[in-house]
């Protein structure tokens with residue numbers, strides 16, 4: 001099943017790559033329609049993008065996520081069921097970074113506004 005999902009994610013990557021190339025190419029319909037679109041607020045929040053982020057920035061983030069999904073699924077497809085999870089340490093480090101970032105944001109808000 002992981003191999004199938006890996007190929008499905010690979011197809012998503014190829015689609016995002018194709019869209020991004022067209023969006024970045026002047027003279028294409030996607031460039032005309034989407035080159036100057038701002039990123040949706042939801043995307044800015046989810047990927048912590050700056051206020052002036054664009055739709056192109058959003059697509060690049062989605063593409064990066066799909067690339068990771070592809071790699072994870074192909075990795076799992078090549079493992080035995082009792083092999084150790086090679087992504088566990090990376091997820092622990094990401095969780096620690098996210099916790100520290102959330103803690104820093106909470107401290108900053110308390111400093112600015114004096115509480116919750």
Ligand SMILES: [Fe+2]
Pocket residue numbers: 009012065066069
């Ligand atoms: Fe995915």
